[in-house]
Amino acid sequence: MRIRFITTGGTIDKIYFDALSQFEVGESVVQHILTDGLVDFEYDVVSLFQKDSLEIDDDDRKVLHDFIANDDATHYIITHGTDTMPETAEVLSDLDGRTIVITGALTPARFRTTDAVFNVGMAVATVQVAKPGVYISMSGQVFEAGAVRKNRAENRFESTGRN
Numbered sequence: 001m002r003i004r005f006i007t008t009g010g011t012i013d014k015i016y017f018d019a020l021s022q023f024e025v026g027e028s029v030v031q032h033i034l035t036d037g038l039v040d041f042e043y044d045v046v047s048l049f050q051k052d053s054l055e056i057d058d059d060d061r062k063v064l065h066d067f068i069a070n071d072d073a074t075h076y077i078i079t080h081g082t083d084t085m086p087e088t089a090e091v092l093s094d095l096d097g098r099t100i101v102i103t104g105a106l107t108p109a110r111f112r113t114t115d116a117v118f119n120v121g122m123a124v125a126t127v128q129v130a131k132p133g134v135y136i137s138m139s140g141q142v143f144e145a146g147a148v149r150k151n152r153a154e155n156r157f158e159s160t161g162r163n
Contacts (some may be wrong), residue, residue, distance in 0.1 A: 002042040003127055004073040005030050008064065008079025008088075009051040012105035012116045030079055030110040033120050040122075053081020053088075053104075061091040068095055074132075075122045076100045082150055082157075085136050089145035093134045099143075100134045102126045106155055115139060 007028035048064060049056065068076060074097065075152065080088055082104050086133035089102055103123040109116035112153050116139075123137045138157045151158050 001058060001128060002073060003077060003124065004071070005034075005073045006047040006048045006064070006067070006076060006078045007045065008049040008053075008056065008060075008080045009076060010053050010079060010104045011107065012079050012081075012103075012109050012119075013050065028060070028079065029072075029116065030120065031140065033109065033117055036119070037121065039124070051081070053084040056081070056084055056088065058091075061088055065086065065091055065095070065162055068098065068100070074098050074114070075127050076120070077120070077127055078102045079120070080104050082106060082138070085138075085157075086145075086148050086150065089134050089136055093145040095134070097129050097132055099130050099132050101130070101137050103137045106139075 007030055011094055013028050017025065028047055031101050048067060049060060076098060078100065080102050085104065092100055101123045105114055105116035105117045105119055107114045123138060126135060126137045126142050136143045136148050136157060142158060143159060147160050148157055149160050
């Protein structure tokens with residue numbers, strides 16, 4: 001099984017600029033995570049965006065949707081900012097015959113303490129065993145598209161009870 005990783009930015013790829021005292025989305029860290037994890041499966045990494053998820057709009061979601069719709073892969077992991085993951089998952093939910101897992105991080109992968117590596121690993125496991133569909137994998141949980149929301153007050157994902 002070959003897994004195609006698609007990077008779109010988000011906290012997982014954020015870097016801190018001291019001079020600006022803020023975070024900005026940098027180059028994707030997915031390749032480094034996979035290399036450090038000594039993975040032994042076929043994969044490739046495609047970078048579509050380097051955006052905070054609050055900047056991803058309907059046009060960007062259409063680009064992502066159309067890329068996958070016209071692509072030959074069947075298994076995808078999309079790294080994405082956490083704030084709008086559920087919206088992106090719903091837009092992709094009509095892509096039949098594919099297993100798509102969206103993941104990201106609540107803290108940048110470049111931090112010493114981060115959830116990024118665990119979340120990418122969980123997404124890799126999920127994409128290999130889940131039936132075709134669209135899922136969000138965060139913090140050790142897997143949610144189906146349309147049945148998840150981000151609870152910003154608690155900084156976690158939770159089921160909406162739908163599906």
